Amino acid sequence: MSSLAHAPHQAPSGFIRRYIFSLDHKVIGIQYYFLALFSVLLGMTLSVLMRYHMVYPDARVSLFEKLWPTSAAGGIMTPELYLSLMTMHGTIMVFFVLTTAPQSGFGNYFLPIQIGAEDMAFPVLNMMSFWTTFLALIVMVAAFFVPGGAPLGGWTAYPPLSGVGAIAGPGQGAGQTLWVISIAIFCAASLMGAINFIATTVDLRARGMSMMRLPLTCWTWLVTAILGLLGFAVLLAAGVLLLLDRTAGTSFFLPAGLIVNDQILLNHKGGSPLLWQHLFWFFGHPEVYIAILPGMGVASQLLSTFARKPIFGYRAMVYAILGIGFLGFFVWGHHMFMSGMNPYSAFAFSVLTMSIGVPSAIKTFNWIGTLWGGKIRFTTAMLFALGFVSLFVSGGISGIFLGQPALDLYFHDTYFVVGHFHMIMGVAAIFGMFAGTFYWFPKVTGRLMNETMGKIHFYITFIGVYCIFTPMHFLGIAGNPRRYADFTNFEFMNALMPIHSFMTWAAVITAVAQLIFFINLFWSIKKGTPTGPNPWESTTLEWGIPSPPPFDNFAGVHPVVNHGPYEYAVPGAPKDYTMQTDPL
Amino acid sequence: MLLAPIVWILTIAICYFFIGHYWWFPAPISEHGVAYDEQFTITLAVTGIIFFLAQMALGWVIFKFKDDGKRANYSHGNNKLEAIWTSATAVLFIGLVLFGTRIWASVHFVAAPADALKIEVSAKQFAWNFRYPGPDGVFGKTDIKLINDAGGNAFGIDDKDPASKDDITSASIKVPAGKPIMLIMKSRDVIHNFFVRELRLKQDIVPGMEIPFHFQADKVGVYEVPCSELCGLGHHQMRTTLEVMSQADFEKWLRDQAAQK
Numbered sequence: 001m002s003s004l005a006h007a008p009h010q011a012p013s014g015f016i017r018r019y020i021f022s023l024d025h026k027v028i029g030i031q032y033y034f035l036a037l038f039s040v041l042l043g044m045t046l047s048v049l050m051r052y053h054m055v056y057p058d059a060r061v062s063l064f065e066k067l068w069p070t071s072a073a074g075g076i077m078t079p080e081l082y083l084s085l086m087t088m089h090g091t092i093m094v095f096f097v098l099t100t101a102p103q104s105g106f107g108n109y110f111l112p113i114q115i116g117a118e119d120m121a122f123p124v125l126n127m128m129s130f131w132t133t134f135l136a137l138i139v140m141v142a143a144f145f146v147p148g149g150a151p152l153g154g155w156t157a158y159p160p161l162s163g164v165g166a167i168a169g170p171g172q173g174a175g176q177t178l179w180v181i182s183i184a185i186f187c188a189a190s191l192m193g194a195i196n197f198i199a200t201t202v203d204l205r206a207r208g209m210s211m212m213r214l215p216l217t218c219w220t221w222l223v224t225a226i227l228g229l230l231g232f233a234v235l236l237a238a239g240v241l242l243l244l245d246r247t248a249g250t251s252f253f254l255p256a257g258l259i260v261n262d263q264i265l266l267n268h269k270g271g272s273p274l275l276w277q278h279l280f281w282f283f284g285h286p287e288v289y290i291a292i293l294p295g296m297g298v299a300s301q302l303l304s305t306f307a308r309k310p311i312f313g314y315r316a317m318v319y320a321i322l323g324i325g326f327l328g329f330f331v332w333g334h335h336m337f338m339s340g341m342n343p344y345s346a347f348a349f350s351v352l353t354m355s356i357g358v359p360s361a362i363k364t365f366n367w368i369g370t371l372w373g374g375k376i377r378f379t380t381a382m383l384f385a386l387g388f389v390s391l392f393v394s395g396g397i398s399g400i401f402l403g404q405p406a407l408d409l410y411f412h413d414t415y416f417v418v419g420h421f422h423m424i425m426g427v428a429a430i431f432g433m434f435a436g437t438f439y440w441f442p443k444v445t446g447r448l449m450n451e452t453m454g455k456i457h458f459y460i461t462f463i464g465v466y467c468i469f470t471p472m473h474f475l476g477i478a479g480n481p482r483r484y485a486d487f488t489n490f491e492f493m494n495a496l497m498p499i500h501s502f503m504t505w506a507a508v509i510t511a512v513a514q515l516i517f518f519i520n521l522f523w524s525i526k527k528g529t530p531t532g533p534n535p536w537e538s539t540t541l542e543w544g545i546p547s548p549p550p551f552d553n554f555a556g557v558h559p560v561v562n563h564g565p566y567e568y569a570v571p572g573a574p575k576d577y578t579m580q581t582d583p584l
Numbered sequence: 585m586l587l588a589p590i591v592w593i594l595t596i597a598i599c600y601f602f603i604g605h606y607w608w609f610p611a612p613i614s615e616h617g618v619a620y621d622e623q624f625t626i627t628l629a630v631t632g633i634i635f636f637l638a639q640m641a642l643g644w645v646i647f648k649f650k651d652d653g654k655r656a657n658y659s660h661g662n663n664k665l666e667a668i669w670t671s672a673t674a675v676l677f678i679g680l681v682l683f684g685t686r687i688w689a690s691v692h693f694v695a696a697p698a699d700a701l702k703i704e705v706s707a708k709q710f711a712w713n714f715r716y717p718g719p720d721g722v723f724g725k726t727d728i729k730l731i732n733d734a735g736g737n738a739f740g741i742d743d744k745d746p747a748s749k750d751d752i753t754s755a756s757i758k759v760p761a762g763k764p765i766m767l768i769m770k771s772r773d774v775i776h777n778f779f780v781r782e783l784r785l786k787q788d789i790v791p792g793m794e795i796p797f798h799f800q801a802d803k804v805g806v807y808e809v810p811c812s813e814l815c816g817l818g819h820h821q822m823r824t825t826l827e828v829m830s831q832a833d834f835e836k837w838l839r840d841q842a843a844q845k
Binding site: 078079080083152153154158160161164168169170255256257258259260261262264271272273274307308309310311312313314316338339340343344346347350351353354355357358361362364365366368369371372373374375376377378383386387389390393394397398400401403404405406407408409410412413414459462463466470474475477478479481483484485486487489490491492493496499568569570571576 | 585586587590591594598601606607608609610620623624627630631634635638639641642645646649650651652653654655656657658659660661662663665666669670673674677678680681682684685687688691692693708709728729731733772773774775777779781784785786787788789790791792793795808810811812813814815816817818819820821823
């Protein structure tokens, strides 16, 4: 179990091999983290521009004209520009933030250390997966700068809109092609990462680190990697097929008899638009769990640590993670209840979808059980973990509506859906990342982040996201469709504009408050209070080594694990926390 | 601790807005719509109670269990509790979906009555067209090469087919109240979606497929139809109306349309 798949290596002395093309999982983890940080800043900016346009569709903004001279001529944002911002917001957030930071960022840095390994199983593959992801981001951002601009078909890129080229709208030409290429590259990168995570967890655990002694973070990274391996393989295939439809005249997703923009398309026949949806959501639903599972792991780790209590029901938590991962592959059809697929299949998909609510509920109950009777230390990291639980409940519960095909007859493609998934895979997942950042920052830098700035940022963000995303549920109940550039053409939507205004201003305030986090992060790297190896009195392996960790993590010593991951308040023990490596 | 009252206040505020119906569904205009609202209300009650209790409990543990320098209770959990909440949530969630299945079945598993009025729906980027078969009850042949939007032939109806002589087309949909309607939905370019809030019904329209869809509206009125599947830059402008008329008004409308041909 403790066999090493590679020889221990020394820190390279050159700057490029040490910090740019590094093989060190810790450097690669930080690279992923900063890639996600850049992406989240970009994605968040796009969302604020979108929210502004929805409320002030006729406003002349000179900044828009400077950024997009053609699609915002005169400073007025066109609907096609709005839709391209929306497409890029969704794509960048889902792929380059929610998939990269929790898994590839935190997982890369802490999975090997938490299991007692010197590095990932395949360091070269690890480096390649980061730089391939980086390439995918460059290609994606390049879509803004080609003629016609970024694609406008949404992050789901349903054909025929995404398959027939520029006649379907600006952005559907070169922009959509770059989008598909970027996604395919991203899939390849994610496959490399997934293989590495699985091999590392299976093969490189330290002596005594049985599967049932793994921290829950490691369990979530492992299951996320398995989801990535199976999901991204299918999306890669789908992406290649869509690219062929666009560039090589194939008809995987395009049926005969299409008349787009008054042109009859004679060169396509026999394809199925629904095939794309099946392939896309076979990836797309597990992707939701790719985004949220690592956040669940971080929340579990932090709730136990800061409540000074063992996690409630460790085994139940592991089974719930496995159950969510397994069931996650059998529910993709709930995205397609209205798609025209066989309505009988909706019945099967809905029962399986509701079943996935069960392990999710188990986790929530166990988190509250962990806190019950605890001695809670309210650090900023803990506040974000508690915020995660609250948002997870709020975002999860609306899934009980959407998982029923009968209720989806109204809610499909309304703001109810937008509110649901932003609450759970958007902000709950991001709260997991904030929690992880505050918790592990001292390990990475040897310094604490500033708690005052952290708490101000937490409270504004926590109240802010509720103010942005709760009203979306009411918009959905009133029937407001999503992906509308403006709402002035419909009488019933005009009546909902006060809610839209409220959400827009809540979004502006919340977005500005994120500056506090960025300032805190960079300020603390230089000026944070220096701290010892274990400021939180945690039990897992990373807290037993110096901060920052040495190049090979354990300085040549092979750690031996004697305890489970969350041994807090053990009766008769000398301290209130028993490290995993403490003697029996 | 500040977080506990914030969680409580947010929870109570959210429940207040859900109970007060400040922004809500329009009134239903069909039996299906009434059944839909019942299913929604039951789901809202079940999830609302879970939501309220879970958030209140979270606030409570945050409020109650502060660090006081003493050791916490050493406990790894309780299998009996795990079994209780696992089976309780399984019964509730799966029970809800099974209970709602009758509504889905009435829309999708049951065919339209044989006497239903057939209307063909054709969606294209940013416009709707509807076709009625006329007194003969038969739709005339169509050919995509004959499609000419500017010339008023959005369906590509073949004039040489005798069955096409009495076909009536319209840019909005008119139906008689209290009569079953059967839509045959087609799209010529990308995916669109036909959505009527007051009917509580929605269906994607997919190029290459003919999707049948039936409903019955019982209340006279004009209802907005927003396209509800992203179809391109004019998606937000793709609007038409469903006009539910009395049987007499509907027949008069049909006659007027036939006379104009």
